Amino acid sequence: MILLLLFGCNVNKRDYILKEKDLIPEGTAFNTETNMIYIGSIYKQKVIGITSKGKIRDMIGQESFGRLSPIGMEMNVSNKILWINMAAAPIVNQSNVKNWETAIMAFDIVNQKIKKTYTIEKRETRSFFNDITVATSGDVYATETMNGKIYKIDKNTDTLDIFIDLEKYTFPNGIVYYNPLNCLFVATNEGILKIELQNKMITLLNTTNIDTKGIDGLAIYDNYFIGHQSSKVSKFYFNEDISEITKVEVLDSGEEFDSSTTGEIGNGYYHFIVNSQIKSGINQKEKTIKPIDSLEKIIIRSIKL
Numbered sequence: 001m002i003l004l005l006l007f008g009c010n011v012n013k014r015d016y017i018l019k020e021k022d023l024i025p026e027g028t029a030f031n032t033e034t035n036m037i038y039i040g041s042i043y044k045q046k047v048i049g050i051t052s053k054g055k056i057r058d059m060i061g062q063e064s065f066g067r068l069s070p071i072g073m074e075m076n077v078s079n080k081i082l083w084i085n086m087a088a089a090p091i092v093n094q095s096n097v098k099n100w101e102t103a104i105m106a107f108d109i110v111n112q113k114i115k116k117t118y119t120i121e122k123r124e125t126r127s128f129f130n131d132i133t134v135a136t137s138g139d140v141y142a143t144e145t146m147n148g149k150i151y152k153i154d155k156n157t158d159t160l161d162i163f164i165d166l167e168k169y170t171f172p173n174g175i176v177y178y179n180p181l182n183c184l185f186v187a188t189n190e191g192i193l194k195i196e197l198q199n200k201m202i203t204l205l206n207t208t209n210i211d212t213k214g215i216d217g218l219a220i221y222d223n224y225f226i227g228h229q230s231s232k233v234s235k236f237y238f239n240e241d242i243s244e245i246t247k248v249e250v251l252d253s254g255e256e257f258d259s260s261t262t263g264e265i266g267n268g269y270y271h272f273i274v275n276s277q278i279k280s281g282i283n284q285k286e287k288t289i290k291p292i293d294s295l296e297k298i299i300i301r302s303i304k305l
Contacts, residue, residue, distance in 0.1 A: 011304075013252075015274075016050050018298035022289055023048075024092070024281055025273050025298060028217070029073040029082060030266030031109070037264075037271045038082060039300060040070030042278070043289055045093050047073070047084070050300060060084075060107060064114055067095045068103060072131035072142070072175075072262065081115060082107045083140055085129035092282050092289055102129045104142060104153065104160065118153060118160040120144075131218070131262070133177045133184065135197070141184055143172040150175070150186065150195070164200050169193060174218025174227065174262070181242065187215035187227065194242060206244040212236060217262035219270070221305055226270055231257045233272060252303055258296070265305070274299035 016037075027040035027047075037050040038059060047060040047070055060070075060082075068086035075082050084105040088097035102123075106115040120127055130145040138155035141163060148170055152163035166172055166188065174187035184195040191212045194203045205212070215227035225236040225245075232253035236245050251270070259279050263272025281295050282288070289295075 013304070014302050016054060016056075016300040016302075018048075018056070018300065020044070021295035021297055022281070022292055023298055024278055024289065025276050025300075026261050026278060027070050027073040027084070028262045028264045028271060028273060029075040030264040030271055031075050031077060032266050033077055035267060037266075037300060037302075038073055038075065039273065040073055040084065042069040042071070042091050043093050045069045045095065047082070059109075062094070064105070064107070067097045068101060069093045071129060074132045074134050074140075075109075075264075076134045076138070079138070080108060080110045082109050083132050083134060085132050085142055087128050090128075092287055100126045100128070100146075102127045102144075104129055104132070104140070104151075116158070120151075120160065130173050131175045133175045135177045135182075136179050141175060141177065143175045143186060145171055145173060148172060150184070164195065164202070166193070166202065169202070169204070171214070173214075173216055176218050176220050176225075178220055178242070185218060185220065185225065185242075187212075187218045189214055192218070192225065192227075192236070192245070203243065205238070205242070208244075210236070210245050210248050212245055217260075217272070219263060219265050221265050221270075226251060226263065226265070228260045228262065228272070230259055233260055233263065233270075252301070256299055269302045269304055271300065271302045274301050 023041040024043040029038040045062040071085040088101040140153040217228040258275035
C-alpha cells in the first residue's frame, strides 16, 4: 500500500492520505508509546498502522479475523494489548458473510499474535460489538448495539459477561472510560449516558438545545467530549460534575467528510477517520462494495487539541 503524508503549512492539522480506497475504515486506536495510529478496515478485514512520519504497514492481516471484520478498537499500553471488536453481518467485507457474528479479540502487539478471542456464550439472534474501552483496573467494556447492552471482560476472571442492560436506552455506540469519576460514558440514540461502575447507576446527561443523539465515536479530553456526527466532529463541553452538556463547538468539518466514524486522542492530538465511505461506498441493495473508481482516497486526520 502507498501512503502520502501531507503536512501543508498548518502544524496543528495534518492529513494522512491512504490510496487504498476500498478499506472502508471504522475503528481507530492510538499507541502513546510508539505514536502509532491503528485503523481497522471493515472491507479488507485487517488493521493497518500509520507512524507519525507517514509510514504504513499491515499490522493484523485478514487471516487473524477469519470471517469477521474489525470494528471498534482500543489500545491498552500497559500490557501492549490491542482490543478489537469484530463482527460480520450486517457489514460488507470480502468474506461475504450473511449471518450475524460478533466477538472481541485481544491482540498482543509485541509478539504479533492473538492472545484470546471472546464470544458471547448465549448470543442473541442479532448481536454486534461496536465500540470498546479499557478501565484503569484493566477491565474491558464494550457496547453491544443491537440489544442495548454493555459487556465486560473481567481482568481477574478473564471472562466475558453482560455488565448492564441499558433497557430504555437504544443503540449504544461510542464508549469511553473516565478515571476521575470511575464511570463510563456511552453514546446512544437518546444522548450520552453516564454509568457509574460501582453501583451501575445510569444517568442521561442533560442538554439544552444541543443534539447529542446518535454520536459515533466518543472521546473525552479536558472539559469536553469529542463526538462524530457523520459530516462533522464536535466538542461537547460539560459542567463540573459532568451531568450536563453546556455548549457545543465544531472541531472539524468540510466537503471531504463522508461518514466520519471514530477517532482517538493521543499525545495532544485527536486522530480520526474523515471519510470512511461506510454508507456512500456500499451498494446497500446488493450488499457489495462499489467500483473502486467511484471511491475516494481515505483521509486520516490529526488535529492538535
